Amino acid sequence: MKRGLTRRLRAVGLAVLAGSWLLALAPADGAQAAPTRCPGHQVRILPFSAGAVHVFRRHGYVCALTVAARPGTARPVSVSVQARGSLPVSAVGRRSHRAGPVTVHTGHRCVRVAGSVGTRSVRSGWILC
Template sequence: MDRGAIRRWLALGTATLTASGLLALAAPGAQAAAPTRCQGREVKTLAFSTGVTHVYRQNGYVCALTVTRRPGVAVTMSVSVQARGGRPVVDKGRYRYQAGPITVHAGHRCVKVTGAVGNGSVRTGWILC
């Protein structure tokens, strides 16, 4: 094989690897799914008539998600976490299973957590101080 043939084979191999990598990224489901759980230790379970809000804590971060009691039926849900001195981080929309998870860096500050599914809701005062 001469140098020109080797270069053509290398170019073809590089093009093939690049194309296969791009196809893998563009394929449906290739992107990582959004997490459906929070990391850390569950520190609060806030039950209410239409759902449950779970609160987790790990390394100064607080994570929360709200789960419906009737999965599969799309309904307005929300979850919110606010660290003292900060603005609330909210996930609100029509979901079938859960709202969130949302994560806030709280450090050693207190947080307020709210959760809602349809007409039912729960709200804490300042917790995890």
């Protein structure tokens, strides 16, 4: 009988521990979580009045996404990435928070990144050369 009680207590303890880890990893209400939908490490942030374009790089690929500064009603949001010598790849839609991610194979080529939220936008020159 004592062995069954010990197993149940251990199971309850593990469940409480797992729940506390989930709560610790979840962002608090109202806190904007950092964009993590792109693989790799963040190499640039292109801020503008309505938001920012976050640029990531990993193993010859560049990924970008646009995040609105103030999420709210749905409005046009876009992000575009172009490797030098290639056509741009973009994600456009009516969203309340973000556009993207868009990933492009760049190898060692320069890239041009653009993003917009509503009528505000930002464009980079050739970067990451």
